[in-house]
Amino acid sequence: MFVADLETPAVVVDLDVMERNVSRMAEYCRSRNLRLRPHTKSHKIPELAKRQLAHGAQGITVAKIGEAEVMLDAGITDILIAYPIIGTGKTEKLADLATRANITVSLDSVAVAQAIAAEAKRREVRVGILVELDVGFHRCGVTTDEEVLTIARAVADLPGLEFKGLMFFPGHLQVTENERAELRVSVNEFLSRSLAKLEDAGLPVEIVSGGSTPTAREGHLFTGVNEIRPGMYIFNDRNMLSVGVARLEDCALSVITTVVSTSVPGRAIVDAGSKTLSSDTHQVPEGRGFGMIKTDPDAEVERLSEEHGNLNIARSTREYRVGERLEIIPNHVCSTVNMHNRIYGVSGGRVEAVWEVAGRGKVQ
Amino acid sequence: MFVADLETPAVVVDLDVMERNVSRMAEYCRSRNLRLRPHTKSHKIPELAKRQLAHGAQGITVAKIGEAEVMLDAGITDILIAYPIIGTGKTEKLADLATRANITVSLDSVAVAQAIAAEAKRREVRVGILVELDVGFHRCGVTTDEEVLTIARAVADLPGLEFKGLMFFPGHLQVTENERAELRVSVNEFLSRSLAKLEDAGLPVEIVSGGSTPTAREGHLFTGVNEIRPGMYIFNDRNMLSVGVARLEDCALSVITTVVSTSVPGRAIVDAGSKTLSSDTHQVPEGRGFGMIKTDPDAEVERLSEEHGNLNIARSTREYRVGERLEIIPNHVCSTVNMHNRIYGVSGGRVEAVWEVAGRGKVQ
Numbered sequence: 001m002f003v004a005d006l007e008t009p010a011v012v013v014d015l016d017v018m019e020r021n022v023s024r025m026a027e028y029c030r031s032r033n034l035r036l037r038p039h040t041k042s043h044k045i046p047e048l049a050k051r052q053l054a055h056g057a058q059g060i061t062v063a064k065i066g067e068a069e070v071m072l073d074a075g076i077t078d079i080l081i082a083y084p085i086i087g088t089g090k091t092e093k094l095a096d097l098a099t100r101a102n103i104t105v106s107l108d109s110v111a112v113a114q115a116i117a118a119e120a121k122r123r124e125v126r127v128g129i130l131v132e133l134d135v136g137f138h139r140c141g142v143t144t145d146e147e148v149l150t151i152a153r154a155v156a157d158l159p160g161l162e163f164k165g166l167m168f169f170p171g172h173l174q175v176t177e178n179e180r181a182e183l184r185v186s187v188n189e190f191l192s193r194s195l196a197k198l199e200d201a202g203l204p205v206e207i208v209s210g211g212s213t214p215t216a217r218e219g220h221l222f223t224g225v226n227e228i229r230p231g232m233y234i235f236n237d238r239n240m241l242s243v244g245v246a247r248l249e250d251c252a253l254s255v256i257t258t259v260v261s262t263s264v265p266g267r268a269i270v271d272a273g274s275k276t277l278s279s280d281t282h283q284v285p286e287g288r289g290f291g292m293i294k295t296d297p298d299a300e301v302e303r304l305s306e307e308h309g310n311l312n313i314a315r316s317t318r319e320y321r322v323g324e325r326l327e328i329i330p331n332h333v334c335s336t337v338n339m340h341n342r343i344y345g346v347s348g349g350r351v352e353a354v355w356e357v358a359g360r361g362k363v364q
Numbered sequence: 365m366f367v368a369d370l371e372t373p374a375v376v377v378d379l380d381v382m383e384r385n386v387s388r389m390a391e392y393c394r395s396r397n398l399r400l401r402p403h404t405k406s407h408k409i410p411e412l413a414k415r416q417l418a419h420g421a422q423g424i425t426v427a428k429i430g431e432a433e434v435m436l437d438a439g440i441t442d443i444l445i446a447y448p449i450i451g452t453g454k455t456e457k458l459a460d461l462a463t464r465a466n467i468t469v470s471l472d473s474v475a476v477a478q479a480i481a482a483e484a485k486r487r488e489v490r491v492g493i494l495v496e497l498d499v500g501f502h503r504c505g506v507t508t509d510e511e512v513l514t515i516a517r518a519v520a521d522l523p524g525l526e527f528k529g530l531m532f533f534p535g536h537l538q539v540t541e542n543e544r545a546e547l548r549v550s551v552n553e554f555l556s557r558s559l560a561k562l563e564d565a566g567l568p569v570e571i572v573s574g575g576s577t578p579t580a581r582e583g584h585l586f587t588g589v590n591e592i593r594p595g596m597y598i599f600n601d602r603n604m605l606s607v608g609v610a611r612l613e614d615c616a617l618s619v620i621t622t623v624v625s626t627s628v629p630g631r632a633i634v635d636a637g638s639k640t641l642s643s644d645t646h647q648v649p650e651g652r653g654f655g656m657i658k659t660d661p662d663a664e665v666e667r668l669s670e671e672h673g674n675l676n677i678a679r680s681t682r683e684y685r686v687g688e689r690l691e692i693i694p695n696h697v698c699s700t701v702n703m704h705n706r707i708y709g710v711s712g713g714r715v716e717a718v719w720e721v722a723g724r725g726k727v728q
Contacts, residue, residue, distance in 0.1 A: 007453045007454065007728045008727075008728075010727065041671075064671065083624070083671060084624040086622060087372065089371045090371065108627040109626070109686050111685075112624070115687075138628050139625075139667075139672050140624070140633055143628060143629065147627070258450060260476070261472050261504040261505075263472040263498060263504060263505055264498050264503065264505065267502060271447075274642070274644065275699070278638070278642075279645070279699070280638065303503075306427065306699065306702075307427045307447060310503055323451070338703075339725075341725040361703075361704065364371045364372075
């Protein structure tokens with residue numbers, strides 16, 4: 001089958017570009033002696049996780065129990081669930097997973113640690129624990145080194161748990177290189193203080209897990225970090241282009257779409273709306289639009305309805321015609337892939353792989 | 365099973381509220397002699413479409429061929445696909461559907477009409493056609509009465525097609541009642557001119573299809589309109605609350621979520637992020653946030669990550685504790701439901717129905 005035969009909208013991944021992205025990140029990690037644990041939320045596809053492992057990743061990261069199950073069923077046995085697992089059904093499933101694989105969970109409260117420990121003890125399994133630090137994104141994570149120590153001690157003392165180290169998500173560093181360098185200073189101070197406290201307390205730290213795609217190649221500049229968890233790098237997207245960590249030729253994923261209407265002057269309507277691209281915004285100061293049209297940077301994907309991409313073509317120098325196809329690089333690949341039941345691996349205009357997005361739509 | 369037993373995040377629908385919403389809209393349409401053709405993109409669930417039909421809807425609206433197939437397979441045989449269908453595979457499937465049901469399609473170009481006609485002729489089926497007018501939303505739709513006539517004539521002359529009338533989407537009227545009244549003037553002028561042109565040309569107009577949830581109960585105020593296509597009214601949402609077409613007690617759908625972290629001062633993190641709620645914004649001037657917490661209007665669902673709802677609780681007077689459950693009314697129900705494989709019908713704290721979102725994730 002050819003790409004031209006796919007009904008639109010269709011999410012396609014250039015296999016050569018993806019393979020290069022995966023290989024380069026693995027190479028960087030090897031060169032800096034960092035462990036690579038890709039966040040598979042960006043694709044939720046076991047076949048792609050296996051490509052990442054084949055290139056040297058030491059395990060994977062997921063966001064949900066259901067995603068871990070899908071990956072484990074595919075034979076992947078070293079999984080970090082980078083999310084505080086709370087709720088009876090969830091801790092039960094977590095303990096199930098821990099009977100079959102090497103499972104680590106991040107958390108930032110004694111309450112979550114206690115609930116996981118109770119179930120782990122009952123089932124006689126061990127769950128690895130990373131204590132999450134808030135390094136400035138203000139989402140999950142403790143904010144002082146005293147709290148790091150309190151939770152690490154509680155984890156070390158609880159049956160069924162193994163304190164493995166620290167985790168942080170530098171989501172606020174999804175900015176330019178200079179801004180990232182500035183913000184890194186306070187991140188490193190917090191990491192240093194926390195590591196010193198743990199050392200004084202005699203709590204060994206095996207893992208310090210940082211990273212995200214924007215900061216991935218600066219992993220070695222973070223104090224103590226020996227593992228990174230980038231996700232988007234496998235595909236890249238418009239946000240990664242805008243913050244300068246990817247070039248156009250590094251964008252492996254795009255959405256093939258068809259022009260369905262040109263009736264309104266200055267506009268072209270395509271069959272990729274928010275239920276295809278997601279309504280995730282352009283994450284840069286004064287960011288606009290919902291994607292980039294590969295062959296026409298002068299057009300703007302200005303508004304999305306659920307099934308309509310509303311292109312402002314007032315500044316475009318080319319004509320648009322009903323029935324023609326366009327290729328859009330979405331703002332945020334993780335959210336785009338999550339909209340779809342399957343996506344396609346392509347090379348030289350041919351569809352070489354059809355992948356089920358097996359991990360999407362999981363409740364827990 | 366009880367609602368309290370559902371793992372979170374879970375989308376629940378209060379059956380009594382939903383039934384009342386469905387009944388009231390049907391009652392309004394009866395009282396004004398309007399046909400009701402609910403847009404099922406809001407739920408994509410055949411069982412709910414059937415509730416709407418049971419209350420007197422005359423048929424349904426869908427956005428995609430794949431959604432029409434799901435509804436047809438469930439026995440629903442009067443379907444408007446309110447979208448210009450273009451592409452060989454799509455017109456083939458459309459003709460397939462037309463062998464089994466009464467299918468109408470909206471379009472705004474002769475090119476789309478010709479492509480559908482060619483396939484309809486080959487298969488010896490008839491497809492009903494509504495010509496779409498742009499009444500100010502600037503998405504699909506022709507913008508002059510001359511174009512209305514040109515396309516209607518082309519449709520009437522093409523084999524396999526039946527010109528049925530006009531359709532418009534007053535999406536720009538999702539504002540306050542006064543603003544809607546003002547905007548309605550120009551909409552009605554365009555409708556009047558178009559209807560006059562068609563009458564002069566001897567082209568009978570069977571259907572003038574308008575409406576959307578915000579404008580639904582004003583359906584009778586639009587010139588010539590004899591059918592409306594509201595979607596969201598079955599559930600309602602935060603946007604409908606904000607524009608004043610629904611009250612809190614009319615909101616049938618909410619997302620049950622669990623607090624997973626309270627580590628960062630002034631914040632509570634819940635397990636409902638953009639992959640649960642969607643990142644659709646609050647569609648009112650100066651709108652903020654991604655949902656409303658039912659029991660704490662002082663808290664703001666300020667930011668979403670993929671699996672984290674980041675609540676700003678700085679102005680909240682209550683405490684938040686890890687493990688507790690909250691109920692969020694999302695900004696936009698259509699996008700929220702589309703994130704999920706199944707949702708739950710509940711009454712008095714009990715889960716009475718589990719519905720597969722059978723129409724989601726369809727490519728075409």
